Amino acid sequence: MSAAPRLFALALSLSLVGASASAEDADGRVTRLERRSETLLAQLFPRREPAPTPPGPVGDPTELTLRLDRLEAQMRQLTGAIEQLQFRNQQLEAQLRRMQEDV
Numbered sequence: 701m702s703a704a705p706r707l708f709a710l711a712l713s714l715s716l717v718g719a720s721a722s723a724e725d726a727d728g729r730v731t732r733l734e735r736r737s738e739t740l741l742a743q744l745f746p747r748r749e750p751a752p753t754p755p756g757p758v759g760d761p762t763e764l765t766l767r768l769d770r771l772e773a774q775m776r777q778l779t780g781a782i783e784q785l786q787f788r789n790q791q792l793e794a795q796l797r798r799m800q801e802d803v
Contacts, residue, residue, distance in 0.1 A: 730767050737774040744781045 726764060730764060730771065733771055734767065737771060737778065740778055741774060744778065744785075
């Protein structure tokens with residue numbers, strides 16, 4: 701699966717973390733999202749250092765907010781990487797078309 705559909709799936713999963721979810725349920729969802737985003741980042745940036753392991757169950761809503769903030773930052777990073785890859789892909793396609801026209 702390419703990065704764009706994975707990012708969409710991650711964004712969709714993130715949107716499912718609703719305000720009405722219990723803290724325990726939200727913690728489980730955030731943990732799963734953190735794992736997914738780390739997997740995506742590792743695939744896009746193989747030499748990148750992994751994020752620290754998230755703490756155990758969240759008892760404090762502030763901790764959950766911090767984790768969500770980190771996920772949002774990772775989403776921005778992934779979105780930027782996807783945009784760069786799309787731009788590079790367009791450049792390579794144009795270069796290939798020019799080479800085909802020359803031949």
